[in-house]
Amino acid sequence: MEPRNGLFLIITDDGELISTLMHIESRGMQVRVWYPVTRSYNSELNEVLEACSLKKDSEEIIRGDPTKRSFYDQFGDFDPICVILSLKDKEQHENVREIVLEELPEAKILSLMLGPPEATPRMFDNDRELVLTWAELLERPVSAELRHIQAAHHVKAIRDILDPADRIALLLQPDPDPDGLASALALRTLLGRNRISTPIVSFGRVTRPENIAMMRLLDLEVTTIKPEELASFDRVALLDTQPPHFGNIVLPRVDVVIDHHPVTTSYQVGYRDVRPSYGATSTILTEYLHSAASTFGQRLATALLYGIKADTLLLNREVIDADLDAFISLYPIINYNLLRRIEKPEIPLRFAPVLASALKSLAHEDGILVTCLGNVEREDLIPQVADFLLQFEDVEWVVCAGVFEDNVVMSVRNVGYVKSAGDVIKRIVSGWGFGGGHRTMGKMIIPLPVWKAKFGNMTVHNIRDCILKLFVEEVA
Numbered sequence: 001m002e003p004r005n006g007l008f009l010i011i012t013d014d015g016e017l018i019s020t021l022m023h024i025e026s027r028g029m030q031v032r033v034w035y036p037v038t039r040s041y042n043s044e045l046n047e048v049l050e051a052c053s054l055k056k057d058s059e060e061i062i063r064g065d066p067t068k069r070s071f072y073d074q075f076g077d078f079d080p081i082c083v084i085l086s087l088k089d090k091e092q093h094e095n096v097r098e099i100v101l102e103e104l105p106e107a108k109i110l111s112l113m114l115g116p117p118e119a120t121p122r123m124f125d126n127d128r129e130l131v132l133t134w135a136e137l138l139e140r141p142v143s144a145e146l147r148h149i150q151a152a153h154h155v156k157a158i159r160d161i162l163d164p165a166d167r168i169a170l171l172l173q174p175d176p177d178p179d180g181l182a183s184a185l186a187l188r189t190l191l192g193r194n195r196i197s198t199p200i201v202s203f204g205r206v207t208r209p210e211n212i213a214m215m216r217l218l219d220l221e222v223t224t225i226k227p228e229e230l231a232s233f234d235r236v237a238l239l240d241t242q243p244p245h246f247g248n249i250v251l252p253r254v255d256v257v258i259d260h261h262p263v264t265t266s267y268q269v270g271y272r273d274v275r276p277s278y279g280a281t282s283t284i285l286t287e288y289l290h291s292a293a294s295t296f297g298q299r300l301a302t303a304l305l306y307g308i309k310a311d312t313l314l315l316n317r318e319v320i321d322a323d324l325d326a327f328i329s330l331y332p333i334i335n336y337n338l339l340r341r342i343e344k345p346e347i348p349l350r351f352a353p354v355l356a357s358a359l360k361s362l363a364h365e366d367g368i369l370v371t372c373l374g375n376v377e378r379e380d381l382i383p384q385v386a387d388f389l390l391q392f393e394d395v396e397w398v399v400c401a402g403v404f405e406d407n408v409v410m411s412v413r414n415v416g417y418v419k420s421a422g423d424v425i426k427r428i429v430s431g432w433g434f435g436g437g438h439r440t441m442g443k444m445i446i447p448l449p450v451w452k453a454k455f456g457n458m459t460v461h462n463i464r465d466c467i468l469k470l471f472v473e474e475v476a
Contacts, residue, residue, distance in 0.1 A: 005030055006150065007078035009107075011066050011096060012086040017112070021084060029150065030078070032062050066096050072103040079106065080153030082146060086112035101128065108149040144325055151291035154273050155190065158237075158288075161255055161270045165234035167197055169225075171251075173241040174204025175380060176222060178214055178342075179280045180240035181206075182300075182307030183258065185220060186285035187237060189300055190292060201225045203249065207380040214306065214342045218299050227251060240281040242274065243267040247434055247445065258284055260311075262422055262436060279315075279323040282307030286326040301333035306342055313440075351381070358385045358400065361460050363468050366476040367396035372464040376402040379409055383443075386411035397475060399467050408451050408463065410444040412437065419475050428470050 006029035010021055013036050021031075064071040075081060083100050087093040093111070100109060109129040130145065162168055170187060172180040184200040191198065201223045206212055215222065230236050230252045237256040244264040255270040260278040278284060282304045289296065296304075308327050312319050315327060358371045369389055376382065379402070386400035390413045398413040412421045422437040425444050429435050432454060435444035452458065455466045 005078055006153070007032060007075060007081045008084065008146065009075065009081060010034065010084045011100075012084070012112075013088055014086055017084075017086055029080075029082070031060055032075075033060055034062050034064070034066055067092070067099065069099055069103050072100070075104065080150060081107040082149045083107050083109045084112070084146075085109055097129075106153075108152060110145055110149060144321075147287055147322060147325075148291050151287040155288050155292050157271050158187075158256055158258075158273075159191065162191055162235050162237065167233045168193065168235045168237060169230055169233040170198060170200045171230070171236055171238050171241075172200065172202045172222070173245060174202055175207050176200075176202050176211065177208075177240070178211060178303075178310040179260075179282050179307040181211065181214060181220055181222070182303035183239040183281040183285045185218075185300060185303050186282070186289060187239060187258070190285070190288055190294060195221060199223050201230075203227060203246070207378045208384070210310075210342060214303070217338050217342055218303050220303070243269075245436075260284065261438070277320055279319040280308045280311040282311070283323045283326040286330060287322065290329065296330070296333050298333060298335040298338075301330045302335050302338050302342075305330040305334050306339060309343075351384070354381050355385060355388065358389070361464055362389075363464050364395070365468060365472055367394060368399070368468060368471050368475065369395045369397065370399045370464050370468040370471070371401070372460045372467070373400065373402040374460045376404050379404045382409055383411040386413045389413075390415070397471060399471060401463055401467055403448070403458065403463075406448050408446045408448065410435075410446075410467065412442045412444065414440050416440045424471070424474050428474055 008021070008029045008031045010018060010031065010033045012018060012034075015035070018033055018035060062074070064074075066072075081104055083104065085093065085097060085100065087096060093113075097109065097111065100107060107128070111129060111131045113131060113133050130149065132145065168191070170184040172184060176184075181200070188195070188198045188200070200221065203225065205224050206215060206222055214220065227246075227249050233253075235255045236251070236253050237258070238254060239258055240260070242257055242259050242261065242264050243251050243254055244266055245261070254267065257269050257272045257274060258281060259274045260276060260281045260283070261274070262276050263274045273284065275284060286304050286308075289300075305327060308323060308330075309315070312323060315323065354373060354376070358373055361371050361373075363370050369392060371385065371389065373382065373385065382400050382402040382404070386398050389395070389398045389400065396415050396418050399410055401408055401410045403409075412425060414421050416439060420439040421442040422439065425435045425437055425442045429444050429446065432450050433444055433446035435442060437443055448458070451463075456462060
C-alpha cells in the first residue's frame with residue numbers, strides 16, 4: 001500500500017505556537033490548525049494569520065469544536081497523523097487529549113504543558129504520547145520532536161510489511177556505497193534480524209577500497225546475486241536506491257523502498273519513504289532507530305555516521321537539520337579508530353597508471369574538465385578519478401568517463417553552486433541513455449551500441465571531446 005497523506009493537526013489557543021509551527025518544514029505532511037474563534041480571540045487570530053501569511057478561509061484553518069467527537073471525522077483519510085496539543089485550560093486540555101486518543105487511535109500526540117520539567121516530565125504514554133514542558137521544548141527544537149513522531153509511523157508501517165516474512169532481501173545498488181551498506185545494517189537491526197534470515201544483497205560486488213575496508217572492519221557481508229534470485233525471498237527492501245536505478249533489470253518484487261535520491265514513481269511498492277531533501281539514507285534510518293528506542297552499538301553507529309559523512313562530503317554537501325541531528329547523536333557512540341581506518345584505506349599501486357592516463361587525456365573549457373580512461377577493469381576507478389580532478393583550480397565541473405563491460409560510464413562532479421548535476425545529466429541522456437544524481441554528483445550510463453550510433457568511434461579522444469561538447473552546451 002502507498003502511504004496516504006500525513007497530517008500535522010495543531011489544536012491550540014496559543015498564537016505564538018501556531019506562528020512557530022507554521023514556519024517549520026512539514027516534510028510532506030499537510031498542516032491543519034484549530035484556534036478558538038471567539039470575540040476575545042478574534043484580534044489575536046488576525047495577527048496570527050497575518051504572521052503566517054494565511055487567510056481566514058484558508059484550508060489550513062479548520063472550524064468546529066475539538067471537544068466533540070464528530071470533529072475528528074474529517075481526518076479519516078490521513079495517515080500518519082500527529083496531533084500537537086496545547087491548551088491553556090488544563091481541564092480542557094485533558095478532555096481533548098482523551099477524545100483524540102479514542103477517536104484517532106493511530107495518531108501520535110505531542111502535548112505541550114506549562115510548568116517546570118520536574119513537575120511535568122517528558123514521557124511516553126503507551127508509545128503514543130510525548131509530553132514536553134515549554135522549558136524542555138526550548139532545549140530541543142520542535143522540528144526534531146515532529147520528525148521523531150513521524151518516524152514512529154514509518155517504523156510501524158515497515159514492520160507491518162516485513163515482520164511476517166521468514167526471509168528478507170536487503171537490496172542495494174551494484175557496487176554498494178557506505179550509505180547503502182550502513183542503511184541495510186540499520187534496517188536489519190531495526191527488524192531484530194540476522195544475516196542468515198535477512199542478508200544484504202546486490203547485483204554487483206563491492207569494489208572501492210574504502211568500502212571494502214568498511215565491510216572488513218565492521219564485519220559486513222554483501223552477497224552478490226542475480227535478479228531472478230530475488231523471487232526466492234518472502235520480502236525485498238531497497239535501501240539507498242529505487243527500482244528505476246537498475247536500468248533494464250526488472251525486479252521480480254519490491255516491498256519497501258527507503259531512499260534519499262530524487263523521487264521516481266514509475267513503480268509499484270508496498271511502502272515508500274523517499275526524501276530527496278535528506279543528505280543520506282543513513283539519516284532516515286538513524287531517525288527510525290531513535291523512534292524505536294533501539295540500542296546503537298559502536299559498530300552500527302560507526303557505519304551510519306560514515307554513511308552520512310560519505311554522502312555529504314563531511315556535511316559540506318546538501319545537508320539539512322535532520323542530517324546534523326543524526327550526526328550529532330551518533331558521534332559520541334562511534335569507534336574513532338575504526339572510522340579512521342575506514343576513511344584512509346591504502347590506495348593500491350595499480351591506481352597510479354589509471355590516474356596518469358586520466359591526466360594525459362584532460363580537456364578543459366569554460367570551467368568544465370573532462371577525461372576518458374578508456375577500457376577499465378573496475379567501474380569504481382571512474383568516480384575515484386572524478387573526485388580527484390575536482391580539486392584543480394578554476395574547475396567547476398568534472399566528467400570522468402570509462403568503458404566498462406558494454407557501456408560508456410561517466411561520473412559527474414561539480415562544486416555545488418552551479419546547476420544541479422542530476423538535472424543536467426537527465427537532460428543530456430534523455431531518450432538515449434540513463435542516469436541521474438544529486439546537485440553535486442551524478443552518473444551517466446550509455447550502452448556501447450547507442451554511443452557508436454550517435455557519436456561514432458570509441459577512441460579515448462573522441463569520447464572525451466563528445467562529452468565536453470555536450471556539457472559545454474548544457475551548463476556553460
